[in-house]
Amino acid sequence: MLTVIIPVYRNADAALRLARTLISQSLPDGHSLEIIAVDDGSGDNTAERLTQAQIPLLRVITLSENRGRAAVRNLGAKVALGEILAFIDCDCLPQSHDLLARHVAMLSQGCVASCGPTSGREKGFWGRYQEAASRRRQKQYENGVPYAGTTANLAVLASAFFSVGGFDEGYRHYGFEDRDILIRLSRIGEVVWCAEATMQHLDLLTIKSVLVKMQRAAGPSAEKFSGDHADAYRALGFSALDTRLHPWLKALGYVTAPLVRKAGLLDRVLDQRWVPYSVAAASVKTLSALAFLQGTMVTNQECSLGKQR
Structure with missing residues (x-):
């Protein structure tokens, strides 16, 4: 089984859109899908909307207080049933119907984690800027930097995730928790870049x-x-x-x-x-x-x- 973990904070619309997209993903034979959305203490009707939507395969977990990205992802991982954990930000969407399958294929070759590129939704400057950023990350991987990816588009073996202790919850504020876990994962196995598994970031940048x-x-x-x-x-x-x-x-x-x-x-x-x-x-x-x-x-x-x- 593959479990997708989606951190959510006051963005039910985006989380629902992502969950509905994920249920149409194609997976290799023998793999099933589970989706877990973790509401990080939104304090509004986010969790209620996610639950009432009754999306197949979706489980909703609600925190009473905001604990940050690292803690939310760890909580989702602890209750996940999958042997593979995929982390996707709720403001993103897979660009292909087989994104998850591509990550699974990489993991089946012996690596412990698979990262993929992220593109923008805009066609103008910001779209080009985000694509250039992804190319820089890929080049970093090619130059031996395994911590260039992000948790907007990451799949990891559950056994490896728990072996390194999951996300460090000391990263309570924005940034660097993704690079930290990728460094620790790279110490126990190979972290790869799956160029064909592209995630689209939907937020409009300024x-x-x-x-x-x-x-x-x-x-x-x-x-x-x-x-x-x-x-x-x-x-x-x-x-x-x-x-x-x-x-x-x-x-x-x-x-x-x-x-x-x-x-x-x-x-x-x-x-x-x-x-x-x-x-x-x-x-x-x-x-x-x-x-x-x-x-x-x-x-x-x-x-x-x-x-x-």
Whole structure:
């Protein structure tokens, strides 16, 4: 059996859409499907809507309080019946009817985990930007970096998942919990990249939403990851932007803070024909780096660009 685990927080529509799509996935002979949606203390009618939908194969688990992505995924894994666990974010959809089968095929060849690319829904700048990000991740895998994937599109042997202790629930805030578990999985077996198993990310991106995530990831999660995996943190390039490690960078953070706060104005021009994609992408990458740098200067999770779970 294969169990798909979907973390949900105040997004019943997306979770229902994903669950309905998953039940039409084709699986290899001898494999059945189970879907578990874990409501991470939404505090609204999310769990009720998921239950009332009565989608075949879907089980709904509800937490009374918000515990974060790592804890939610662990809870889903603990009650799962599958020998294979697939983790998919609720704002994503498989791009093919055999995405799960492709992950199963990879796992049947002896690896412990299979990651796949993620594409965007937009056809303009943000679509190209997300596809470029996936290509960079694939290249990292090809260059021997097994922790380049994300838990938006991950399948893992349940035995391997529990062998490494599941997700580290110390990653209570946004970011780095996926890289952490992939590093630990790579120590007990092979983590592979399944280029044919593409997941589509349905959220519409804006420059502000991207920069908020970068600032949030730079907080406690990045600090924990840098302590747990200093070499990986350095190899990924985050160490060079961390003011906790390089206090002199704070001056750059203060000087560029107004630029990051006003970055939302870029959304008006990113898709304009007169703006070369290379220039737009370089601008977003630079602003993302500055947002991360500034996030390392914030001592709490109220980042300067706004709130985000």
